[in-house]
Amino acid sequence: MSTDTVIQPPRRRLRDRLPVVHQLRQSVGLQRGMLVAGLVLTGLFVLVAIFAPLIAPFGFAQLRDLEGPFGSQQPPSADHLFGTTVGGYDVLSRVLWGAQTALYVIVIAVILSLFAGVLLGLVSGYFGGWLDRVLVVVCDAIYAFPSLLLAIVMAIVISGGQSNLWGGVFAAAISITVVFIPQYFRVIRAETVRIKAEAYVESAKVLGASNGRVMFRHVLRNATRTLPLIFTLNASEAILTLAGLGFLGFGIEPTAAAEWGYDLNKALSDVSSGIWWTALYPGLAIVLVVLGITLVGESLNDLADPRLRGRRRVAQASGTVAETSVVPGGTLTAGPGGLGGLEDGESFDEHGIGVRS
Incomplete structure (x- = not known):
């Protein structure tokens, strides 16, 4: 029996749909x-x-x-x-x-x-x-x-x-x-x-x-x-x-x-x-x-x-910006764990699953 549920996105409140309020919330x-x-x-x-x-x-x-x-x-x-x-x-x-x-x-x-x-x-x-x-x-x-x-x-x-x-x-x-x-x-x-x-x-x-x-x-x-x-x-x-x-x-x-x-x-x-x-x-x-x-x-x-x-939206989602370095074959990023994840010895496989070294 499947237990999958569809998660509905939260509905925006009326005040957030007002033009001025909506633009004000977007600005930084x-x-x-x-x-x-x-x-x-x-x-x-x-x-x-x-x-x-x-x-x-x-x-x-x-x-x-x-x-x-x-x-x-x-x-x-x-x-x-x-x-x-x-x-x-x-x-x-x-x-x-x-x-x-x-x-x-x-x-x-x-x-x-x-x-x-x-x-x-x-x-x-x-x-x-x-x-x-x-x-x-x-x-x-x-x-x-x-x-x-x-x-x-x-x-x-x-x-x-x-x-x-x-x-x-x-x-x-x-x-x-x-x-x-x-x-x-x-x-x-x-x-x-x-x-x-x-x-x-x-x-x-x-x-x-x-x-x-x-x-x-x-x-x-x-x-x-x-x-x-x-x-x-x-x-x-x-x-x-x-x-x-x-x-x-x-x-x-x-x-x-x-x-x-x-x-x-x-x-x-x-x-x-x-x-x-x-x-x-x-x-x-x-x-x-x-x-x-x-x-x-x-x-x-x-x-x-x-x-x-x-x-x-990007600034809130990104959190701490990790340092990057260009290496042959692509760019090495800190991943979801940020710099702390790399320093703790945790790496991520090709599917994004954390692997403790």
């Missing part, structure tokens, strides 16, 4: 430090953006309180921790509300470009032909333009360069979307061209699956694995593009929403006069948010590399 050393720092900065940015109406001491366009006007270019004090701007706005409130505006633009721009770029890349790579050639030429032409210049042109076309909160947010988001679509298009098209030649795709076609089913059920599922990496990198680029639009005067009006690029533009003359607080804090906010999102994106990019992804 400096890579883990970069990922943790990026997650902390990004998480802080998202929390500030969500709770800005609650934690901001004043409104983004508020110029006075019960005690009277705030005053122009007031230095940091107990009443205004980050001072006031040349227009009389509270700098701390503008920085906090600006995080909310940046989050709106990131979400709208990346989602729009994600759907448009993925759909166009999927259709182009799957069907090919004249449609593929036309889409490739158009996307390459768009990609050849400087991104900020293209965003400026689109902002002027959409809103005339100035608008209210949602009009400005959508104008900036659509401007950035036009810049990002070619990036998603090129990645998804390349993956689709590769995947559609796989055996399982050909088998689905032979079995009578429609083009739509093959595209969305078999090809798309395997072609979108790198999208989270592009998403994080494009989110940081979206913040820089939004700040560039505001700095050049094509962003959102200050009475409609707070925007870091606009505040930096108005602080240019202050810097030469020794008024440092109006430019320091909006600029520092841009740097920290972009740094956090970039660290997350670069860490995920490294962990997506199979050569780097298994470092922790």
Whole structure:
């Protein structure tokens, strides 16, 4: 009577299947430090953006309180921790509300470009032909333009360069979307061209699956694995593009929403006069948010590399690294017993069974 039993691998817990937790458990050393720092900065940015109406001491366009006007270019004090701007706005409130505006633009721009770029890349790579050639030429032409210049042109076309909160947010988001679509298009098209030649795709076609089913059920599922990496990198680029639009005067009006690029533009003359607080804090906010999102994106990019992804698993399984020496006929290794096994006089036969000498 056979007593053989099949040992089932342990089931992964729900928290281990979460994307961030799973990637965090894979990372080691400096890579883990970069990922943790990026997650902390990004998480802080998202929390500030969500709770800005609650934690901001004043409104983004508020110029006075019960005690009277705030005053122009007031230095940091107990009443205004980050001072006031040349227009009389509270700098701390503008920085906090600006995080909310940046989050709106990131979400709208990346989602729009994600759907448009993925759909166009999927259709182009799957069907090919004249449609593929036309889409490739158009996307390459768009990609050849400087991104900020293209965003400026689109902002002027959409809103005339100035608008209210949602009009400005959508104008900036659509401007950035036009810049990002070619990036998603090129990645998804390349993956689709590769995947559609796989055996399982050909088998689905032979079995009578429609083009739509093959595209969305078999090809798309395997072609979108790198999208989270592009998403994080494009989110940081979206913040820089939004700040560039505001700095050049094509962003959102200050009475409609707070925007870091606009505040930096108005602080240019202050810097030469020794008024440092109006430019320091909006600029520092841009740097920290972009740094956090970039660290997350670069860490995920490294962990997506199979050569780097298994470092922790290999390091845990190997234990003590034994010395090796090259001899005629192959490499002499310490074997499962490590160096201690060789020093104790224990050797191993060709089947890996320990033999005491």
